Amino acid sequence: xxxxxxxxxxxxxxxxxxxxxxxxxxxxxxxxxxxxxxxxxxxxxxxxxxxxxxxxxxxxxxxxxxxxxxxxxxxxxxxxxxxxxxxxxxxxxxxxxxxxxxxxxxxxxxxxxxxxxxxxxxxxxxxxxxxxxxxxxxxxxxxxxxxxxxxxxxxxxxxxxxxxxxxxxxxxxxxxxxxxxxxxxxxxxxxxxxxxxxxxxxxxxxxxxxxxxxxxxxxxxxxxxxxxxxxxxxxxxxxxxxxxxxxxxxxxxxxxxxxxxxxxxxxxx
Amino acid sequence: xxxxxxxxxxxxxxxxxxxxxxxxxxxxxxxxxxxxxxxxxxxxxxxxxxxxxxxxxxxxxxxxxxxxxxxxxxxxxxxxxxxxxxxxxxxxxxxxxxxxxxxxxxxxxxxxxxxxxxxxxxxxxxxxxxxxxxxxxxxxxxxxxxxxxxxxxxxxxxxxxxxxxxxxxxxxxxxxxxxxxxxxxxxxxxxxxxxxxxxxxxxxxxxxxxxxxxxxxxxxxxxxxxxxxxxxxxxxxxxxxxxxxxxxxxxxxxxxxxxxxxxxxxxxxxxxxxxxxxxxxxxxxxxxxxxxxxxxxxxxxxxxxxxxxxxxxxxxxxxxxxxxxxxxxxxxxxxxxxxxxxxxxxxxxxxxxxxxxxxxxxxxxxxxxxxxxxxxxxxxxxxxxxxxxxxxxxxxxxxxxxxxxxxxxxxxxxxxxxxxxxxxxxxxxxxxxxxxxxxxxxx
Numbered sequence: 001x002x003x004x005x006x007x008x009x010x011x012x013x014x015x016x017x018x019x020x021x022x023x024x025x026x027x028x029x030x031x032x033x034x035x036x037x038x039x040x041x042x043x044x045x046x047x048x049x050x051x052x053x054x055x056x057x058x059x060x061x062x063x064x065x066x067x068x069x070x071x072x073x074x075x076x077x078x079x080x081x082x083x084x085x086x087x088x089x090x091x092x093x094x095x096x097x098x099x100x101x102x103x104x105x106x107x108x109x110x111x112x113x114x115x116x117x118x119x120x121x122x123x124x125x126x127x128x129x130x131x132x133x134x135x136x137x138x139x140x141x142x143x144x145x146x147x148x149x150x151x152x153x154x155x156x157x158x159x160x161x162x163x164x165x166x167x168x169x170x171x172x173x174x175x176x177x178x179x180x181x182x183x184x185x186x187x188x189x190x191x192x193x194x195x196x197x198x199x200x201x202x203x204x205x206x207x208x209x210x211x212x213x214x215x216x217x218x219x220x221x222x223x224x225x226x227x228x229x230x231x232x233x234x235x236x237x238x239x240x241x242x243x244x245x246x247x248x249x250x251x252x253x254x255x256x257x258x259x260x261x262x263x264x265x266x267x268x269x
Numbered sequence: 270x271x272x273x274x275x276x277x278x279x280x281x282x283x284x285x286x287x288x289x290x291x292x293x294x295x296x297x298x299x300x301x302x303x304x305x306x307x308x309x310x311x312x313x314x315x316x317x318x319x320x321x322x323x324x325x326x327x328x329x330x331x332x333x334x335x336x337x338x339x340x341x342x343x344x345x346x347x348x349x350x351x352x353x354x355x356x357x358x359x360x361x362x363x364x365x366x367x368x369x370x371x372x373x374x375x376x377x378x379x380x381x382x383x384x385x386x387x388x389x390x391x392x393x394x395x396x397x398x399x400x401x402x403x404x405x406x407x408x409x410x411x412x413x414x415x416x417x418x419x420x421x422x423x424x425x426x427x428x429x430x431x432x433x434x435x436x437x438x439x440x441x442x443x444x445x446x447x448x449x450x451x452x453x454x455x456x457x458x459x460x461x462x463x464x465x466x467x468x469x470x471x472x473x474x475x476x477x478x479x480x481x482x483x484x485x486x487x488x489x490x491x492x493x494x495x496x497x498x499x500x501x502x503x504x505x506x507x508x509x510x511x512x513x514x515x516x517x518x519x520x521x522x523x524x525x526x527x528x529x530x531x532x533x534x535x536x537x538x539x540x541x542x543x544x545x546x547x548x549x550x551x552x553x554x555x556x557x558x559x560x561x562x563x564x565x566x567x568x569x570x571x572x573x574x575x576x577x578x579x580x581x582x583x584x585x586x587x588x589x590x591x592x593x594x595x596x597x598x599x600x601x602x603x604x605x606x607x608x609x610x611x612x613x614x615x616x617x618x619x620x621x622x623x624x625x626x627x628x629x630x631x632x633x634x635x636x637x638x639x640x641x642x643x644x645x646x647x648x649x650x651x652x653x654x655x656x657x658x659x660x661x662x663x664x665x666x667x668x669x670x671x672x673x674x675x676x677x678x679x680x681x682x683x684x685x686x687x688x689x690x691x692x693x694x695x696x697x698x699x700x701x702x703x704x705x706x707x708x709x710x711x712x
Binding site: 180183184187188191192193194195196197198199204232233236237239240241243244251255257258259260261262263264265266 | 299300301302303304305306307308309310311312313350351379382384407409410412414441442443444668686688
């Protein structure tokens, strides 16, 4: 019965701890999802810098030495006398709030002692199961924190890589736009020189749009009058300009369609 | 329990990264190109030889038909935007096989970059008459562009037919056809004889309206094309004359000694430069007398000219010391200066729409024609000699200009486009030519 209650208590504590771990990052979730900023939630449970392990042991051993130092003592008796130390450790639990790290160390040591005891005397009725579970949870939590920190570092590295890729992509896009602009200029020049149409009197302005599909080698594969000018001879003239051009410069990669607007009026004359 | 958290974190990271790295690539797959203005303002045209419409007499072209064909050839040669293609330039031969679309293999001509193909068919009719059929096809679409049929019985009728066909072709091509529907008035000087003449812009149908020993100058068409005003030197003073085809010549003696450069306003009034106060100013006539002044200044104001709306009047004034070109807004009574360079700018001529003002400027190489574009506020030199180029006048289509030049040794009339190309001499017979004025479009 006692074992069952210990298990239930252990599960509850585990559940509570994991719930805190899970929900923690989602409190103020915006900052947690802001991938441009480091995740600092782990600071709340950051493990302390390793302290000399002898110090707490010395504290305990001092007390023990003061009350229990007897030569030729049997190991069993020594083990039996360790229980006040364990008890004192339990008494020191309220100090956790004042010195949580030291307490945690003590708790870890107690947990280790408890483990050994449990291994040696699994049936020991006085084992404080809740502390062991808490210690284990704390260890797990520490591992989790380390893992999270590692993930954060990984994500940061990935983000950095992606930023570099984006910068490279932007540079590539700018170069690509420049190439397309240059290509448009070449296309304009090539087709314009084959476009014949007489000067028209008055303020008449005519516009026709032809869509041209080009092969990778620049040859004209297909062309369509998308929007006519209303004058068949004008439409004829622009289509003839495409026909007589036959081949354009090789287009940039991924470009296979050109929409050409033929304006009768010069921009400047 | 950590797994979903890290998974979500990774998923969000990847999505954000994808959005950053692949921004709208699909939009770049169609390239937009704009072309402003054709690279060539000439269209290629092949004129097929005359062919008989009937089986008999197929080898002989009647003189009337040959003259009509020749007149059409001559007319097309005046159009700077038509480039005639020879038969040698057409691969596979230039045989057309007939005058109708069904008889012609257009592909050969299209391959030879021929834009337009002209066919000419004739048939002898009774009493020496000739039936002529003229067609122009667009070779790319094999469609008829212009087609006209005539029955002629004289060279004069042939000339009229050639002009009508040419006007239809030009109108189809450019939207305007005034060149072949107008006449050019000018003064022809032969030894001691002065003549007021008119002809087509190509120099055909030359008519001498007035002939005499006295000096005549500055002919000016009325806007209905029925009258020509001009100045005649009578003794020691000028006399304003108006020639009318029906009523003959009407003479008017105005106050002042100097009467020069008459011009018709579109509303029918006549403006002249006269000097009743001692220096020439510009006046509208009221009846046979000088009416109110349009431009009055201490300086010399001459050469009025009006656009077709009648609102704008170009003129020459020496109010700034040297003769310069000015423009007056008759509605707002405002004057603006047009020419700024040169020391001697004369012979202002405003185009029918009012957009262009042509004038003659004395340069180091001689007189040259300049054109000011009011819309673009630009001025450019149109002619480059040799000799002197003077007295510009606008054609009704505003595409052609006529002027006189002594580049051949004596003053003759020339025609060219406002872009400066295709200048051709107008054949006006013997004698020098001065003061041309182009009529409005005549119907």
